[in-house]
Amino acid sequence: MTLAALAGRTVATLLSVALLGAAAVLLECVRARLAGAVAGEAGMPFAQPVRDLRRLGRKRRIRPVFASPLHGIWPLAALAVTVVLIAVTPGFAAGQLTAGLAGPALFVGLLALGRAIRVMAEIDPGMAGPGLAAIRLAASGLAADLAWLLGFAALAVLPRAATPQAAVAALGVLLAWPDAASVPGDYAGPDRAVFLAETMLRRVAGLALLVALLAPAGLARATAPLGWPEGIAVYAAKLAIAAAALGVVRLVLPGGAPRAGAALALVSLVLALLGGVTVDRLGLVAGLLGMGGGLALLWRRWPAEEALALLQGGAAMVGFGLGDIRGGGMVLAGVALGRIAVALAGTGGLRRWAIMALAGLPPFGVFAGDFRIVGAAATVSPLLAGGLVALIGAGAARGLTLPGGSGAGEVAGRKPAVLLLLLLTVLLGAAPVAGLR
Amino acid sequence: MARSAPRPLARLLSIAPVLAAGLALALAVLALAGAVLLPGKLAFALPALGPAGGLALAIDPGRAELIFAVLAGGSAGLLAAPGLGVSGVLVLAGLVDILANNLYTLVFAALIVGFLSLRDRVAAPAALAVLPATLLALAAAAGLPGATLAAGAVLCPAGYLLAALGGDLLRFAQGTALGLAGLALVAAGLGDAGPGRLALETGALVAPVLMLAASRIEDVTGSRAPDWLGGLARGMPGFALCFGGAVFWASLLPPGPGFVAFQGIFDAALRAGWPGALAATGLACGFALAGFGAAGQFALVCLGRPRSLRAAAAEDLPRRDLVALGLPVAAAAGLALVTAPVLLLVPLGLLLGLWRWSLRAGPIEAPPFEDGFARPPAWLPFGDPVTQINATGYAAPLHGPVAWLARRLACRLGGARIAGRWS
Numbered sequence: 001m002t003l004a005a006l007a008g009r010t011v012a013t014l015l016s017v018a019l020l021g022a023a024a025v026l027l028e029c030v031r032a033r034l035a036g037a038v039a040g041e042a043g044m045p046f047a048q049p050v051r052d053l054r055r056l057g058r059k060r061r062i063r064p065v066f067a068s069p070l071h072g073i074w075p076l077a078a079l080a081v082t083v084v085l086i087a088v089t090p091g092f093a094a095g096q097l098t099a100g101l102a103g104p105a106l107f108v109g110l111l112a113l114g115r116a117i118r119v120m121a122e123i124d125p126g127m128a129g130p131g132l133a134a135i136r137l138a139a140s141g142l143a144a145d146l147a148w149l150l151g152f153a154a155l156a157v158l159p160r161a162a163t164p165q166a167a168v169a170a171l172g173v174l175l176a177w178p179d180a181a182s183v184p185g186d187y188a189g190p191d192r193a194v195f196l197a198e199t200m201l202r203r204v205a206g207l208a209l210l211v212a213l214l215a216p217a218g219l220a221r222a223t224a225p226l227g228w229p230e231g232i233a234v235y236a237a238k239l240a241i242a243a244a245a246l247g248v249v250r251l252v253l254p255g256g257a258p259r260a261g262a263a264l265a266l267v268s269l270v271l272a273l274l275g276g277v278t279v280d281r282l283g284l285v286a287g288l289l290g291m292g293g294g295l296a297l298l299w300r301r302w303p304a305e306e307a308l309a310l311l312q313g314g315a316a317m318v319g320f321g322l323g324d325i326r327g328g329g330m331v332l333a334g335v336a337l338g339r340i341a342v343a344l345a346g347t348g349g350l351r352r353w354a355i356m357a358l359a360g361l362p363p364f365g366v367f368a369g370d371f372r373i374v375g376a377a378a379t380v381s382p383l384l385a386g387g388l389v390a391l392i393g394a395g396a397a398r399g400l401t402l403p404g405g406s407g408a409g410e411v412a413g414r415k416p417a418v419l420l421l422l423l424l425t426v427l428l429g430a431a432p433v434a435g436l437r
Numbered sequence: 438m439a440r441s442a443p444r445p446l447a448r449l450l451s452i453a454p455v456l457a458a459g460l461a462l463a464l465a466v467l468a469l470a471g472a473v474l475l476p477g478k479l480a481f482a483l484p485a486l487g488p489a490g491g492l493a494l495a496i497d498p499g500r501a502e503l504i505f506a507v508l509a510g511g512s513a514g515l516l517a518a519p520g521l522g523v524s525g526v527l528v529l530a531g532l533v534d535i536l537a538n539n540l541y542t543l544v545f546a547a548l549i550v551g552f553l554s555l556r557d558r559v560a561a562p563a564a565l566a567v568l569p570a571t572l573l574a575l576a577a578a579a580g581l582p583g584a585t586l587a588a589g590a591v592l593c594p595a596g597y598l599l600a601a602l603g604g605d606l607l608r609f610a611q612g613t614a615l616g617l618a619g620l621a622l623v624a625a626g627l628g629d630a631g632p633g634r635l636a637l638e639t640g641a642l643v644a645p646v647l648m649l650a651a652s653r654i655e656d657v658t659g660s661r662a663p664d665w666l667g668g669l670a671r672g673m674p675g676f677a678l679c680f681g682g683a684v685f686w687a688s689l690l691p692p693g694p695g696f697v698a699f700q701g702i703f704d705a706a707l708r709a710g711w712p713g714a715l716a717a718t719g720l721a722c723g724f725a726l727a728g729f730g731a732a733g734q735f736a737l738v739c740l741g742r743p744r745s746l747r748a749a750a751a752e753d754l755p756r757r758d759l760v761a762l763g764l765p766v767a768a769a770a771g772l773a774l775v776t777a778p779v780l781l782l783v784p785l786g787l788l789l790g791l792w793r794w795s796l797r798a799g800p801i802e803a804p805p806f807e808d809g810f811a812r813p814p815a816w817l818p819f820g821d822p823v824t825q826i827n828a829t830g831y832a833a834p835l836h837g838p839v840a841w842l843a844r845r846l847a848c849r850l851g852g853a854r855i856a857g858r859w860s
Contacts, residue, residue, distance in 0.1 A: 066668070066741070066742045068668070068670040068671060068739070068740050068741075069670065069671070069674075070670060070740070072795060073788075073792070076788055076791040076792055076795055077784075077788055079787075079791060080784045080785075080787035080788040080791060081784055083784075083787055084780070084783055084784045084787070087783075101779065101780070103700065103704065105696075105699065105700040105703050105704070105724075106691060106700060106780075108724075109689075109690055109691040109696050109699075109700070109724075110691055112690055112724075112725075112728045113690045113691055113728075115728075115732075116688075116690060116728055116731070116732035119732045119733070119736060120732055120735065120736045120740060123736035123737065123740050123741050123826070124736070124740040124741060125741070126667070126668065126740070126741035126742035126825045127824070127825060128824050128825055128826065131741070131825050131826035131830075132826060134736070134826070134831075135826060135830060135831055135833070135834065138729050138732060138733060138831070138834075139729075139834035141725075141728070141729070142725045142726070142728075142729045142834070142835075143725075145721070145724060145725035145728065146721050146722060146725045149703070149717075149721035149724060149725070150717075150718065150721055153703070153707050153717055153721075190795065191795075194791075194795075266718060269714055269717070269718070270711075270714060
């Protein structure tokens with residue numbers, strides 16, 4: 001390797017780390033702004049997360065009285081591990097200095113190491129609350145590690161990314177994506193700032209990893225600096241699309257579904273290694289799995305809107321598998337509208353109507369889609385149609401009898417928006433009947 | 438009245454563990470030199486010693502590496518475990534197993550290892566150092582790659598599940614050794630010798646340390662259950678350092694040698710078609726469970742508040758025990774440095790840099806910050822133990838599925854009476 005090539009690779013690696021760091025901050029600003037808007041707290045400055053970091057950096061640190069001497073080391077260790085993760089993640093250019101180290105096992109290993117450090121930081125002060133948070137974090141990480149390893153393995157062994165198996169694997173990885181772990185409650189000042197910065201970097205590292213596995217095309221060459229601007233632009237676009245996809249998943253399933261994700265990733269790995277399968281059959285299997293998962297979540301008393309969204313999403317997949325694209329699309333559109341309506345309704349009186357829309361009851365559009373899908377299933381197998389009716393019916397009955405959510409109450413001024421969304425859902429179902437397109 | 442031993446003999450007996458461990462370490466250094474300098478395979482045989490070809494041994498760089506790890510790990514057992522004689526014979530038989538060049542020698546030494554491991558609990562640390570290597574040598578001699586792969590794919594997650602279920606540090610050590618042995622068996626089934634040997638070496642180095650730590654902590658605090666431990670990093674910093682190092686190297690997290698082995702074996706499994714895919718699933722389960730269990734064990738034993746008065750009053754181990762625990766951990770660190778230098782040194786450098794920055798970021802206050810709780814009474818200086826999580830609570834997410842699976846299996850295999858025990 002010539003000196004110029006080595007210099008090019010080194011600069012590309014450092015530039016990639018710097019750009020991903022900047023993307024992490026930008027993403028956090030956008031995320032905080034959107035989260036504020038959804039929660040009805042508009043008017044928050046765009047750069048508020050950066051201001052928070054600076055303010056925390058100026059404060060004094062405290063240490064709980066029972067914490068070990070390692071208490072101050074945990075945030076620094078977590079940040080060091082995440083920076084290494086960012087450095088080994090493929091960036092905008094192929095052939096970076098760390099290209100030889102990259103691999104699914106290493107990514108998952110570094111993510112797991114960062115999480116293990118956070119678990120220890122939570123248990124360190126010897127308090128009950130952070131300890132319980134540590135248990136939750138470790139348990140969700142268990143399923144996430146499994147799903148990521150299997151999903152990434154499936155993606156790695158597939159000949160190209162654009163296959164149905166890859167889509168199932170990616171869906172599994174996205175479902176298993178855990179919510180950003182909260183900062184351990186006993187950290188303050190600069191230590192807390194370090195944990196917050198690590199959370200931002202961790203989020204963008206996960207997105208970069210997803211981009212590298214699903215859409216590796218369009219990279220610049222590390223030894224050709226003239227192509228870097230184009231490579232950076234393409235990479236930024238891919239990162240933004242991945243962030244939007246993850247945001248949509250988070251909107252439908254705020255807590256993720258690690259177990260369903262692990263199951264999907266396992267299915268995708270087995271399918272990838274057993275050879276090609278038809279898209280139809282894959283959609284059918286994935287859909288039935290999703291419906292079963294949604295029903296199981298309902299029986300485990302998950303929030304009705306999340307579980308019903310998973311169940312109806314599975315029904316849409318079944319529709320796609322049966323070739324009823326229109327029915328599947330109708331269900332998906334109805335689920336998206338209904339989910340937003342539930343989020344806006346809070347615990348107000350319109351929540352029940354929004355849940356009814358999600359559950360697939362008439363006159364809402366999801367019912368029309370489900371009806372089409374069951375009709376298509378009946379032409380293939382009466383048993384399949386009967387099973388679909390049983391799953392959807394049981395889900396609807398359970399979803400409507402579950403107690404209401406514990407979120408914010410009805411927010412003033414949102415009622416018209418919720419009513420409009422419900423009306424749109426009704427129109428979605430009425431459109432095919434009225435012959436509209 | 439028992440007659441006391443003559444003074445020179447008593448003195449010799451008191452320093453015998455040090456001499457044995459020193460000899461083992463000298464041999465370990467020799468083996469390391471052999472691993473670097475040996476050009477190829479060196480074989481020799483003594484046909485007169487037994488039937489079927491007699492005693493036949495061979496050494497090559499790979500076996501020399503493994504001998505180094507077994508001797509370094511076994512030296513912990515020789516130095517600090519009570520049964521010096523049994524430990525010595527076990528380590529010797531294990532070495533013969535690794536070097537065996539014919540079936541007669543292999544089976545002969547394996548029988549000794551198996552008998553002593555099952556019979557004498559006092560030599561448990563040495564047994565954990567040599568048993569996996571013996572198991573793998575037997576599996577290689579049997580020549581059934583499919584069965585080896587299947588056994589490894591089951592053993593790896595099963596061992597780490599045993600370790601992650603918690604409740605006992607002894608079980609954690611056994612589970613870790615089993616998990617790493619499973620990893621090595623998968624590698625043997627796939628025909629990937631390098632990562633498999635690395636997994637064996639990691640197991641030989643850390644499993645004896647974990648076993649020894651379990652027995653020592655029981656001596657000091659009266660319990661080896663993490664439910665009754667906690668906060669040992671303050672009273673026993675030396676022990677916490679050694680135990681933490683061993684747990685970390687055993688956890689399959691980067692940049693440990695176990696992780697490098699896992700990475701190699703996982704990649705090899707994905708290239709091996711559908712049997713490899715099934716093995717990869719088992720390996721992924723093992724990896725996830727290993728990280729879960731290791732983080733919990735270290736945190737529950739060494740961090741937080743003490744959960745018993747004896748744990749609160751515990752003092753650090755004597756220097757000999759700390760040396761016995763520390764040497765294999767240091768050897769494992771050296772192994773990590775050789776196998777993944779970038780992954781070890783870059784985060785370490787970053788951490789040191791951040792630490793220097795952190796020191797400039799202002800002093801640490803240590804006010805009586807107790808999350809709103811009232812001050813504990815005088816007879817509970819570290820507060821009520823029930824106000825923090827314990828090992829049972831930490832493993833609760835695993836207990837539910839495991840109990841359900843065990844109940845279903847028991848229903849299928851043994852009827853309602855056995856199933857009732859799990860309900």
